[in-house]
Amino acid sequence: MLRNTTNALNGCAAPAQVAPAQHAIATLATASQPLIYLGNDGGLWRSTDGVNEQSTPCSTDDATHFQNLNGGLGSLAEVISFAQHPSDAGTVLVGLGANGTAATASLGASSWPQLSTGEGGTVGIDQTNPSLWYVSTAAGVSIRQCSKGAACSSADFVGTPTIGPAQVDEDDSVIDAPWLLDPALPSNILIGTCRVWRGPASGGSSWPSSNAISSLLAGPQGTSCVSTNPALRSLAAGGLINNASTVRDSGSPVLYAGMAGKLDGGGSVGGHLYSITTAGTASSTTTWTDLATSPVTNGQGTSFNSGASTSRRSQPILMMRPGRLSMLL
Numbered sequence: 001m002l003r004n005t006t007n008a009l010n011g012c013a014a015p016a017q018v019a020p021a022q023h024a025i026a027t028l029a030t031a032s033q034p035l036i037y038l039g040n041d042g043g044l045w046r047s048t049d050g051v052n053e054q055s056t057p058c059s060t061d062d063a064t065h066f067q068n069l070n071g072g073l074g075s076l077a078e079v080i081s082f083a084q085h086p087s088d089a090g091t092v093l094v095g096l097g098a099n100g101t102a103a104t105a106s107l108g109a110s111s112w113p114q115l116s117t118g119e120g121g122t123v124g125i126d127q128t129n130p131s132l133w134y135v136s137t138a139a140g141v142s143i144r145q146c147s148k149g150a151a152c153s154s155a156d157f158v159g160t161p162t163i164g165p166a167q168v169d170e171d172d173s174v175i176d177a178p179w180l181l182d183p184a185l186p187s188n189i190l191i192g193t194c195r196v197w198r199g200p201a202s203g204g205s206s207w208p209s210s211n212a213i214s215s216l217l218a219g220p221q222g223t224s225c226v227s228t229n230p231a232l233r234s235l236a237a238g239g240l241i242n243n244a245s246t247v248r249d250s251g252s253p254v255l256y257a258g259m260a261g262k263l264d265g266g267g268s269v270g271g272h273l274y275s276i277t278t279a280g281t282a283s284s285t286t287t288w289t290d291l292a293t294s295p296v297t298n299g300q301g302t303s304f305n306s307g308a309s310t311s312r313r314s315q316p317i318l319m320m321r322p323g324r325l326s327m328l329l
Contacts (some may be wrong), residue, residue, distance in 0.1 A: 012058035018045050018066050024081050039079030043070035044094065046107070071104075072111035080176055083125040083133075091150055093133060095120035097176070101135045101157070105150045116157040118142065121176030126186045126201075134189075134201065137161055139175045141168050141191060145202065163189065167207035168197050171225035174265045178234050182251035184241040192232030194218070194225035196257055196288075198279070200247050211248045212284035214276070217257065218269045230267040234258035242280035249280045257288065 014020075019042020028035040034050035046067045055061040069092075070077065078097045085091035093103045094112070101120040102112040121136035131149035135157050136142060143163040146152035165171070171193035181201060182188040189201035199211040215221065219229035237252035244250045254277050262270025274288040 015058060015060050016062035016066055017068070019043065023079060026082070026084065037082070037084070039082050039094070041078050043068075043077045044079050044082065044092070045069060067108075069107045071108050077102075080120060081122045083123050085125055085130050085150075086127045087130070091125075091130075093123045093125055093135070095123045095136060095176075097121070101137075103133075103150070103152070113153070115152060115154050116144075117154075119175060122179050124179075124181045126181060127183075128186050132201075134162075134181065136176065136179075140173050141165055141171070141177045141179075141193065143179060143189070143191075161204070162202070163191070163199070163204045163207070167199065167204040167211075168193055169209055169212075169224040171195070172227055172229065172231065173225065174231045174233060174260050178232055180235045180237060183237055184239065185251035188247060188251045190235050190237060190251075190255070192235050192257055194229035194231050195284075196232070196235070196255065198248050198251065206247075210284065213248060213255075213279055213282040213286065214257070214274075214288050215285055217259070217274055217288060218272075219267065228267070230269045231260050231265040232257050233260040233264075233266070239277070244280055249282075251279075253278060253280045255279045 018038065019040045021041040022038055024039035026037045033048065033052055036047040036050060038045045046069055047065050048067065049065055051065050053062060053065055077099060080095040080097045082092055082094040090106045091104070092107060093101070095101050097120055099120060100114050100118060101116040101123060102114050104112045116135050116137045118138040119136060123136065124134040126132035131147055133146045133149065133152050135144055137144045137157055141164055142161045144157045145162040146156040148156065168191060173193040178192040180190045182190055182198070187201055188198055191197040195212055195216050196214040197211050198213050199207045216225060216229055220226065225231070236256040237254065239252050239254035242250060242253045255275065257274040259269050259272045260266035266272070269290070272290055272292040274290055276282060276286065276288045
């Protein structure tokens with residue numbers, strides 16, 4: 001277990017000067033030390049040395065390993081999510097919850113122009129065509145696309161969303177509905193309500209109701225998600241690209257859906273993680289595997305994460321908790 005790098009909870013007044021409650025993290029391997037970005041309740045921070053702290057806990061040296069990128073972002077900004085240009089490290093798009101969405105073409109700049117005043121949830125920049133920016137513009141499923149890159153302005157993110165409730169059969173969801181540009185095929189987007197959807201990111205008009213790639217993961221099995229259906233909080237995708245004739249079946253074959261907490265919309269399956277390895281053939285009736293009850297071999301035992309305190313793992317697991325970043329080895 002690596003020690004708490006920000007020391008926010010060690011009773012020493014957080015000498016790293018990084019805000020608590022981490023919501024988003026991104027890392028990049030470089031020729032020297034890893035580059036790490038942290039989005040949290042207080043904004044956006046960066047470490048250019050992989051948080052290479054060598055001093056004792058609570059040392060004033062902690063602050064030298066972090067850069068405060070908030071400039072004109074505002075100390076009260078809560079970064080829900082962020083996306084970075086694939087080749088221009090200074091261009092960043094951030095979702096700010098109730099404060100909308102903002103962007104900058106120069107990290108550390110004195111101002112971050114606001115692009116949308118609606119609920120600022122997930123944001124995205126197409127990594128193969130970075131002129132395509134995607135912004136959450138309201139609570140629930142409300143995603144709007146702009147094709148101007150850094151020239152996008154607030155005028156480009158008003159009006160009817162590119163993808164909205166109509167494309168997901170008016171499903172209920174959490175306030176910041178999770179979505180993800182498919183990493184294997186960024187022209188497709190994955191969306192989580194109480195089930196998972198996949199369709200073209202460029203336009204909602206080509207979304208048929210058959211674009212659902214899971215059944216309602218839990219709760220009443222009706223025709224759409226209602227308030228009594230546990231809702232998703234996060235999505236992840238991987239695997240080699242699956243090239244299919246239909247958009248629904250194209251992209252990443254391995255998908256994960258993380259449920260909201262028990263008291264935060266996840267209900268009876270709060271905190272559970274669902275997965276599928278054959279998403280290229282999935283439909284609205286496909287049942288995903290609930291890994292919380294799946295017999296997964298994890299060093300010792302047969303239940304998911306059995307023996308977590310004593311078993312050995314072949315890969316480290318990165319854990320995000322309010323005010324700290326830890327790694328289990």
